[in-house]
Amino acid sequence: xxxxxxxxxxxxxxxxxxxxxxxxxxxxxxxxxxxxxxxxxxxxxxxxxxxxxxxxxxxxxxxxxxxxxxxxxxxxxxxxxxxxxxxxxxxxxxxxxxxxxxxxxxxxxxxxxxxxxxxxxxxxxxxxxxxxxxxxxxxxxxxxxxxxxxxxxxxxxxxxxxxxxxxxxxxxxxxxxxxxxxxxxxxxxxxxxxxxxxxxxxxxxxxxxxxxxxxxxxx
Numbered sequence: 001x002x003x004x005x006x007x008x009x010x011x012x013x014x015x016x017x018x019x020x021x022x023x024x025x026x027x028x029x030x031x032x033x034x035x036x037x038x039x040x041x042x043x044x045x046x047x048x049x050x051x052x053x054x055x056x057x058x059x060x061x062x063x064x065x066x067x068x069x070x071x072x073x074x075x076x077x078x079x080x081x082x083x084x085x086x087x088x089x090x091x092x093x094x095x096x097x098x099x100x101x102x103x104x105x106x107x108x109x110x111x112x113x114x115x116x117x118x119x120x121x122x123x124x125x126x127x128x129x130x131x132x133x134x135x136x137x138x139x140x141x142x143x144x145x146x147x148x149x150x151x152x153x154x155x156x157x158x159x160x161x162x163x164x165x166x167x168x169x170x171x172x173x174x175x176x177x178x179x180x181x182x183x184x185x186x187x188x189x190x191x192x193x194x195x196x197x198x199x200x201x202x203x204x205x206x207x208x209x210x211x212x213x214x215x216x217x218x219x
Contacts, residue, residue: 001214002190003207004028004061004170008043009142009194015048016055017199025207028059030172030192033076035066038090046072046079053080061190063172066090068137070097077104082114084131085109085170088121100125109170110113113138118152122159126172128167128191131156135183136173142195145174150186157187177206180213 003026010018016134019029029052035045049060055156066072069086072091084101088094088110101108102199110121111132119179121131153169160167172192175183183191193210200206 001184001188001210002027002168003197004030004192004208005203005207006030006032006189006192006194007196007198008032008197009197015052018203019056019058021203021209022197023056023058026058026197028061028190029056030063030194031062031064031081032063034139037067037120038087039065041066041139046075049076049081059083061085061170061192063132070100073097073101073106077101077106083107083109083130085111085130087111087113087138088124089113089116089125091113094124095127098124102127103156111172112152114149118155118159120184121156125156125160125163125165126192129167130170131160132172132192133188134168134173135175138173143174145179145183147182149173150183150188151166153183153186153188176199177209177213181209181217182218184211184214 002086038040049188059082061083063085084106098108107129110124113134135145135149151200168189170190171188176196197203197206
């Protein structure tokens with residue numbers, strides 16, 4: 001399991017300090033970019049990512065919840081994105097956008113919202129390094145996980161195995177200690193946890209507890 005805490009749940013008055021608290025305990029940093037159009041919320045843009053980049057060695061897992069992401073993938077890559085995730089619902093030609101992301105030297109990923117079937121992105125899997133299954137409706141943190149979305153994880157894992165691809169499956173939304181075992185048993189490789197990590201009194205301890213839950217599933 002890789003853990004990618006969502007910056008949306010961090011202390012926005014002290015972002016650098018928030019990231020420093022989890023720097024040595026997690027694998028990635030999930031950066032949710034929202035435009036108020038594709039989702040009913042606005043978060044932050046490339047300036048925040050560029051400002052944080054010199055202060056962290058973490059893999060910047062940039063999730064573009066924006067309309068027509070092709071307009072901005074180069075900007076976010078320059079800002080410091082290591083991986084760029086786009087939504088299949090947000091652009092008319094997701095394949096071309098994924099190819100552009102790879103050409104820019106970043107790792108491309110495709111995401112689906114709760115009402116989009118997993119089969120929609122089967123034709124795009126060969127263009128991706130990762131797929132992201134939203135387990136809540138995108139736009140706001142602190143929501144409860146939608147259990148039926150985990151069935152999409154299983155479907156994607158089966159198709160990835162059938163195709164013989166090396167692709168990670170990430171899940172984002174409502175994931176915490178109470179349901180982490182269920183999420184991992186569905187086949188999730190990368191867990192986005194916002195409130196469960198940044199909202200904890202001791203974020204590093206929260207991450208350690210998540211690791212313990214994963215370890216218990218292997219015994």
